[in-house]
Amino acid sequence: MTPRLRLDIEKRYDSFELHMELEVGTEIMVLFGPSGAGKTTTLQAVSGLLSPDAGEIEFDGDVFFRRSRPGDRVDLPARRRGVGYVFQGYALFPHLTALENVAFPLRGHTSRGKPEAEELLESMRIQHLAHRYPREMSGGQQQRVALARALAARPGILLLDEPFSAVDRPMRERLQRDLRRLQAELGLVVLCVTHNLEDAFGVGHRLAVVQDGRVQQVGRVGEVLRRPRDLRSAEVVGVSNVFHALVVEASADGLVLDWDGLRLEAPPQHTEVGERVPVYIRPEDVKVLYPDRRIGESLRANRVEAVVVDLHHSGTVQSLRVELPNGHEVDVRFPGYTYLPLNLSVGGTVELCLRREAVGLLHGPEGVEARSS
Amino acid sequence: MIGEALLMSLKVTAVATVAIVVVGLALGLVMARTRFFGKSVVETLIMIPLVLPPTVVGYYLLLLLGSGGPFVEWLSLEVVFTWHAAAFASFVVGLPLMVQASKAAIAGVDPTLENAARTLGSSEPGVFFRVTLPLARRGVLAGSVLGGARALGEFGATLMVAGNIPGRTQTMPLLIYDAVQRRDYVTANLLVLVMTGLAFFSLWAVRRLGDS
Structure with missing residues (x-):
């Protein structure tokens, strides 16, 4: 798998130090680990919502972020990175309908905004929800709308933060299938954060075990689960x-x-x-x-x-x-x-x-x- | 005379309210979303006209706007005893209500929603006008109504910086004072009724905004 997204970043907090190194290709990479391990922080750094202290983030040859020596600093704002982000809890705009949520990133081009948003809802089989507000939808429905919205601006990277946590089991399996299909169809680089082993199995091509702000092990999902490289990964x-x-x-x-x-x-x-x-x-x-x-x-x-x-x-x-x-x-x-x-x-x-x-x-x-x- | 005072009140209040909304919203956003050294001091200074006697506010405004003050010395703006000074006084006393209300409303908007807008390609003004403001609109509207109502009722500070010149700076509250002095109770009663009605209506509107 040729890596498309490369990151090597450091971020220091009072009681915690993040040092993530990761290469992701056209695949679904699961970031797996306990809460507080630095998974969400990593997603935020990739999306541009948080600036690391040092390091580099590069996607398809574009530098998103670089800070190595003084004077050499690149930090592309989130709006210019073209990264789709499905937040934990989905973060749908409560004052907008499903359709308006999905059309949100398309507003710069009003002529094609609405029809495109409608098409997206259709392809995710949720066109019947178009005129509902987020509070009128179930967790699974909200998740689909959030996914459609994140994909509306045609990002190259899709970030998912605990996407299945608010969804019941049968729905979860359907969403996982859909996600794999979308990833393959659109040729996306997907980073998916979870602390649930079954979700990791259900959706991931590869798995990165994250603990204490570091990647402990990367490999194919089954391989990492069957052959943890060391005690920390095993734990x-x-x-x-x-x-x-x-x-x-x-x-x-x-x-x-x-x-x-x-x-x-x-x-x-x-x-x-x-x-x-x-x-x-x-x-x-x-x-x-x-x-x-x-x-x-x-x-x-x-x-x-x-x-x-x-x-x-x-x-x-x-x-x-x-x-x-x-x-x-x-x-x-x-x-x-x-x-x-x-x-x-x-x-x-x-x-x-x-x-x-x-x-x-x-x-x-x-x-x-x-x-x- | 009543007509003149009514028009004057409308003019002063309209100008003051626009200023209150624009400046108050900006300050509310800064207070809700940023941290800086001395923030609590700045906030207290913005709030202080709420508790100071109107004559004290008026006195400060005279220092600011009068001869020897920065408006005259640096900007060559002679506003004392014009309706501009009345509008300025109304602005200063109405502003704290707007800042307080919009700060609370903006602080209540989940920052994750703003981050979501950023990842969806919104610029910072876009984030504010398409996400933050629509979600904070109730509090912002309530603050605007309260601030505007306070501006309409402004008396003490206005008297100090703009005087009480019929047809030039005399607003309704000032005319009521005049009328009572002259024992013209017909005018006083009429204006008191109008002012009470407006005050009642604005508080009722604010309650409605909070409820629904």
């Missing part, structure tokens, strides 16, 4: 099952780890025998084994019997916390409709498999001694 993406183990064997076929007495097999990864390494496994990759069912080839290794410590059912997901024979606890997550006949209860035992292919080492500068668990 951010919500990998709770991080532990430390000793490398007992290492060969081209794979690794054998000793986790405080529990023998674990893992796929081949870069490490050395005798090293103590941080290891993780996603809760989805700890499989509950169904007693009556044949066990597949991929689930032959790393089988343990565990005691259920906690049980939680939410929507379609069943979550367990179990204690392994080595005394450590791990989280387990699986679709709620399966395994119902297992009759799980706190204190009962359950047969588990820590899927071999999913046992991963955490790499990175801080990975090794950052935390013991």
